Amino acid sequence: xxxxxxxxxxxxxxxxxxxxxxxxxxxxxxxxxxxxxxxxxxxxxxxxxxxxxxxxxxxxxxxxxxxxxxxxxxxxxxxxxxxxxxxxxxxxxxxxxxxxxxxxxxxxxxxxxxxxxxxxxxxxxxxxxxxxxxxxxxxxxxxxxxxxxxxxxxxxxxxxxxxxxxxxxxxxxxxxxxxxxxxxxxxxxxxxxxxxxxxxxxxxxxxxxxxxxxxxxxxxxxxxxxxxxxxxxxxxxxxxxxxxxxxxxxxxxxxxxxxxxxxxxxxxxxxxxxxxxxxxxxxxxxxxxxxxxxxxxxxxxxxxxxxxxxxxxxxxxxxxxxxxxxxxxxxxxxxxxxxxxxxxxxxxxxxxxxxxxxxxxxxxxxxxxxxxxxxxxxxxxxxxxxxxxxxxxxxxxxxxxxxxxxxxxxxxxxxxxxxxxxxxxxxxxxxxxxxxxxxxxxxxxxxxxxxxxxxxxxxxxxxxxxxxxxxxxxxxxxxxxxxxxxxxxxxxxxxxxxxxxxxxxxxxxxxxxxxxxxxxxxxxxxxxxxxxxxxxxxxxxxxxxxxxxxxxxxxxxxxxxxxxxxxxxxxxxxxxxxxxxxxxxxxxxxxxxxxxxxxxxxxxxxxxxxxxxxxxxxxxxxxxxxxxxxxxxxxxxxxxxxxxxxxxxxxxxxxxxxxxxxxxxxxxxxxxxxxxxxxxxxxxxxxxxxxxxxxxxxxxxxxxxxxxxxxxxxxxxxxxxxxxxxxxxx
Numbered sequence: 170x171x172x173x174x175x176x177x178x179x180x181x182x183x184x185x186x187x188x189x190x191x192x193x194x195x196x197x198x199x200x201x202x203x204x205x206x207x208x209x210x211x212x213x214x215x216x217x218x219x220x221x222x223x224x225x226x227x228x229x230x231x232x233x234x235x236x237x238x239x240x241x242x243x244x245x246x247x248x249x250x251x252x253x254x255x256x257x258x259x260x261x262x263x264x265x266x267x268x269x270x271x272x273x274x275x276x277x278x279x280x281x282x283x284x285x286x287x288x289x290x291x292x293x294x295x296x297x298x299x300x301x302x303x304x305x306x307x308x309x310x311x312x313x314x315x316x317x318x319x320x321x322x323x324x325x326x327x328x329x330x331x332x333x334x335x336x337x338x339x340x341x342x343x344x345x346x347x348x349x350x351x352x353x354x355x356x357x358x359x360x361x362x363x364x365x366x367x368x369x370x371x372x373x374x375x376x377x378x379x380x381x382x383x384x385x386x387x388x389x390x391x392x393x394x395x396x397x398x399x400x401x402x403x404x405x406x407x408x409x410x411x412x413x414x415x416x417x418x419x420x421x422x423x424x425x426x427x428x429x430x431x432x433x434x435x436x437x438x439x440x441x442x443x444x445x446x447x448x449x450x451x452x453x454x455x456x457x458x459x460x461x462x463x464x465x466x467x468x469x470x471x472x473x474x475x476x477x478x479x480x481x482x483x484x485x486x487x488x489x490x491x492x493x494x495x496x497x498x499x500x501x502x503x504x505x506x507x508x509x510x511x512x513x514x515x516x517x518x519x520x521x522x523x524x525x526x527x528x529x530x531x532x533x534x535x536x537x538x539x540x541x542x543x544x545x546x547x548x549x550x551x552x553x554x555x556x557x558x559x560x561x562x563x564x565x566x567x568x569x570x571x572x573x574x575x576x577x578x579x580x581x582x583x584x585x586x587x588x589x590x591x592x593x594x595x596x597x598x599x600x601x602x603x604x605x606x607x608x609x610x611x612x613x614x615x616x617x618x619x620x621x622x623x624x625x626x627x628x629x630x631x632x633x634x635x636x637x638x639x640x641x642x643x644x645x646x647x648x649x650x651x652x653x654x655x656x657x658x659x660x661x662x663x664x665x666x667x668x669x670x671x672x673x674x675x676x677x678x679x680x681x682x683x684x685x686x687x688x689x690x691x692x693x694x695x696x697x698x699x700x701x702x703x704x705x706x707x708x709x710x711x712x713x714x715x716x717x718x719x720x721x722x723x724x725x726x727x728x729x730x731x732x733x734x735x736x737x738x739x740x741x742x743x744x745x746x747x748x749x750x751x752x753x754x755x756x757x758x759x760x761x762x763x764x765x766x767x768x769x770x771x772x773x774x775x776x777x778x779x780x781x782x783x784x785x786x787x788x789x790x791x792x793x794x795x796x797x798x799x800x801x802x803x804x805x806x807x808x809x810x811x812x813x814x815x816x817x818x819x820x821x822x823x824x825x826x827x828x829x830x831x832x833x834x835x836x837x838x839x840x841x842x843x844x845x846x847x848x849x850x851x852x853x854x855x856x857x858x859x860x861x862x863x864x865x866x867x868x869x870x871x872x873x874x875x876x877x878x879x880x881x882x883x884x885x886x887x888x889x890x891x892x893x894x895x896x897x898x899x
Contacts, residue, residue: 344724356393373452417594525593621676
């Protein structure tokens with residue numbers, strides 16, 4: 170008989186818990202029994218006794234035989250005709266009494282129907298499950314179908330029993346979309362943090378009017394894309410509610426990006442103009458973004474605008490009113506859940522909005538409860554207000570995206586998808602069945618975070634996600650590709666395995682859990698082709714080559730940063746020719762120093778000030794390594810002939826526009842499909858946008874560009890940059 174510990178190990182393995190992993194330092198970590206138990210409980214498995222554990226093991230080992238039909242099947246378009254297995258309890262010799270009627274229906278409602286009975290039924294396998302004989306019968310489709318989502322419905326009858334079931338079938342392409350211009354070509358683009366844009370006309374935070382100007386300007390510079398931060402909905406409250414990477418929803422967007430003055434109903438408002446102007450001037454003068462004040466000001470204006478819209482358009486069924494109603498109908502349940510959540514969050518307390526459904530009164534914690542349904546009836550107008558906001562966002566964003574294409578940008582808007590959303594948010598509220606409550610996603614200890622990272626939002630339970638037909642995942646990918654020419658998927662390793670950190674445990678005690686990667690990648694490829702969106706998979710960190718090979722097989726671009734592309738174990742920089750062609754390359758990201766900050770060691774100074782170094786020795790090593798790396802970079806530029814040998818550009822001198830340009834020319838010479846230029850690098854911003862692991866002591870996500878957009882656009886450094894890329898055939 171296996172011991173209790175052996176049973177836990179076996180069950181954890183069946184549930185995808187990886188028993189050991191190697192960290193970035195080459196150290197092997199074995200997952201503790203306590204961590205395995207915690208994860209199994211989070212997955213809602215009964216491990217209260219050895220008998221219960223054995224039952225759970227038996228249940229998993231007998232799948233799919235203990236299911237009539239699998240909840241979902243994901244296949245390549247080239248693996249047709251489709252075969253769907255059924256698992257039916259039938260006594261010996263009774264197969265001839267079976268009658269199976271089944272259909273397959275596409276998204277337009279077109280249906281093909283089939284009947285199997287008597288001699289047309291072939292048993293392909295059999296097994297005894299809990300003492301009962303089960304047979305396997307394959308339902309074979311006729312002919313090939315196009316990519317998309319299908320519903321298979323089955324009714325199986327015998328004289329004694331009747332079994333019915335449904336299954337989702339997803340037929341996918343084998344690779345993501347790549348724009349025709351990039352099949353044999355290359356381009357470049359600008360990466361901006363939209364919220365950070367300072368301009369003379371915005372309301373204290375970068376908005377869609379600024380984005381439109383940036384698109385027009387970048388197109389004039391012959392750039393192929395504009396990269397932006399996630400636009401996900403966030404609380405807009407300090408300290409934890411301002412990161413675009415910790416949203417309440419990845420399905421819907423943050424209203425602070427609205428170009429409020431471009432809304433017809435706002436243009437009709439005249440009241441309080443002087444008071445608003447005074448507040449705007451104050452918000453524009455600030456060097457740091459005041460999310461709460463910006464959000465409050467915009468929300469108040471939007472409420473006044475909605476009052477006019479509701480009376481003059483929604484109730485009157487004007488063309489504009491019908492457009493909103495059509496949007497609401499198309500968005501369906503996802504929008505209803507988001508807008509109901511937003512209404513509840515603002516009304517369940519008498520104070521500020523509460524963006525954590527776990528802290529709401531009990532009766533509202535279930536979105537399908539009687540109280541929640543009554544709330545929707547009572548506060549229908551408030552819910553429509555939040556739908557109105559998302560409709561406005563969708564319209565303005567679509568207009569900018571179409572404008573980018575009309576201007577000839579080969580990619581257009583390049584959006585960013587955060588790893589997850591917070592457990593108390595609107596995405597999690599209706600998805601409690603598939604959310605792994607009681608654990609957070611994160612990363613094991615590495616050279617950037619000695620204690621590991623806890624990202625503060627829950628993972629999805631892989632088996633529960635599959636049982637749902639992957640609907641949550643599909644909607645997340647689809648809505649983030651909408652109106653975008655490219656989508657960067659943050660932490661692409663998370664489609665293969667995710668690092669779970671059970672509550673009350675340090676990150677160092679976490680464990681990796683496997684995900685159904687092939688299915689997830691195929692769904693991304695399908696949505697990529699349908700939405701005409703190319704995919705960049707952020708594959709930084711500890712990631713196996715098999716992961717990169719798989720991402721490449723699906724046509725997802727790798728994500729390569731100059732700082733990390735080295736000839737390890739030799740820390741010298743990789744030559745441009747050794748970069749992969751199916752990749753986006755860049756110097757830095759929001760979590761890393763700008764090139765000016767890296768060159769001056771500003772990030773090292775800040776980490777020292779913030780107490781992020783465990784001891785002075787680590788700090789001094791960082792300083793020495795940085796000086797060495799600067800020498801390596803100069804040598805790499807000289808070896809490429811970008812800087813002449815004997816050049817006067819030495820590491821003791823400050824970063825300059827000329828050296829910054831030379832570094833980007835180094836990347837321009839790579840075969841990478843895309844080169845992403847940080848706006849902050851070109852304008853000389855010293856501080857990085859985010860300092861991971863720090864909440865209050867560093868102004869993460871709050872810093873505005875040091876110069877306004879009106880001065881950035883005519884800046885000669887960008888025209889010089891454009892000419893350099895054109896010279897390098899981009």
